[in-house]
Amino acid sequence: MSDPLTRHLRVLRPAPGVFAFYDGRVEGHRFAPGPNWVDDGALSLGVASYAILSGDHALVYDTHVSRAHAALIRATLAAEGARRFTVVLSHWHLDHVAGTAEFADCEVIANVRTAAHLATRKAAIEAGTDHGLPAIDPLILPTRSFDGTLTLDIGGREVRLITANIHSDDATLLWLPDAGILLAGDTVEDTVTYVGAPQDFATHLTDLGRLAGLNPRVILPNHGAPDRIAEARYGPELIAATADYIRFLMRLKDDPAAADLPLATVIADALASGALTMFAPYEGVHRQNVARVLALGTGGDG
Numbered sequence: 023m024s025d026p027l028t029r030h031l032r033v034l035r036p037a038p039g040v041f042a043f044y045d046g047r048v049e050g051h052r053f054a055p056g057p058n059w060v061d062d063g064a065l066s067l068g069v070a071s072y073a074i075l076s077g078d079h080a081l082v083y084d085t086h087v088s089r090a091h092a093a094l095i096r097a098t099l100a101a102e103g104a105r106r107f108t109v110v111l112s113h114w115h116l117d118h119v120a121g122t123a124e125f126a127d128c129e130v131i132a133n134v135r136t137a138a139h140l141a142t143r144k145a146a147i148e149a150g151t152d153h154g155l156p157a158i159d160p161l162i163l164p165t166r167s168f169d170g171t172l173t174l175d176i177g178g179r180e181v182r183l184i185t186a187n188i189h190s191d192d193a194t195l196l197w198l199p200d201a202g203i204l205l206a207g208d209t210v211e212d213t214v215t216y217v218g219a220p221q222d223f224a225t226h227l228t229d230l231g232r233l234a235g236l237n238p239r240v241i242l243p244n245h246g247a248p249d250r251i252a253e254a255r256y257g258p259e260l261i262a263a264t265a266d267y268i269r270f271l272m273r274l275k276d277d278p279a280a281a282d283l284p285l286a287t288v289i290a291d292a293l294a295s296g297a298l299t300m301f302a303p304y305e306g307v308h309r310q311n312v313a314r315v316l317a318l319g320t321g322g323d324g
């Protein structure tokens with residue numbers, strides 16, 4: 023518990039049988055000195071992973087930003103009665119898979135695209151040359167992959183795995199039909215989505231529509247405000263706000279002057295309604311999103 027790497031890791035309980043493990047958005051705290059993807063890509067924005075515990079079976083949804091984090095997650099769940107662990111990865115990005123070695127004795131499930139991304143990049147990720155340091159060594163690859171959907175029985179509770187192309191082409195979301203809870207990975211974020219592939223915007227919108235069709239009562243994003251995650255205060259409006267933001271980015275090629283608008287202006291309606299909450303470091307994410315969209319130029323179909 024006194025490990026300095028995890029001293030800000032908060033255990034939240036947004037719903038019965040659902041745990042969130044939240045770190046980041048802590049003024050003055052750094053994971054490591056110098057540029058590194060843990061601080062610069064995850065903790066600065068805030069990052070959560072989740073677990074569903076039913077009986078003695080825990081489904082661990084992402085393994086967080088380090089082995090130390092994952093070890094604390096496993097110990098916390100074991101103290102709550104977990105004897106069996108199944109890992110599901112939301113997508114291949116490093117802040118979601120770094121702690122998997124702590125679950126190397128367990129089934130690790132990912133969709134076929136996540137499995138392929140990780141296998142292709144394994145050597146670079148283990149060398150710390152994919153997104154830089156820290157290296158993730160060893161990188162544990164999925165032991166089971168699927169495509170489309172997969173339904174799991176976790177201690178008698180139905181958990182549906184759903185694939186989507188939003189934020190990355192390899193998203194896996196968890197749907198808890200008994201509670202109307204959608205664990206969304208990085209497909210939606212508060213304050214705004216992080217765009218990796220603007221050429222896929224049309225697909226992102228289609229898949230957001232598919233998620234909205236589930237009529238989720240609660241949405242749990244991996245990057246969002248800790249108080250709203252703790253109190254399960256995200257709902258379908260987060261999907262709608264994400265789609266609105268993507269449509270704004272798609273219009274940029276016809277209205278390049280809008281590229282200079284501050285994020286708070288772009289999402290003013292969603293801030294006013296409470297769908298989104300402004301967290302200042304997302305201004306940088308927005309600037310990067312805009313730059314990526316403009317770099318796509320006239321060759322894109324967005």
Ligand SMILES: [Zn+2]
Nearest residue numbers: 115117208244
């Ligand atoms: Zn992430």
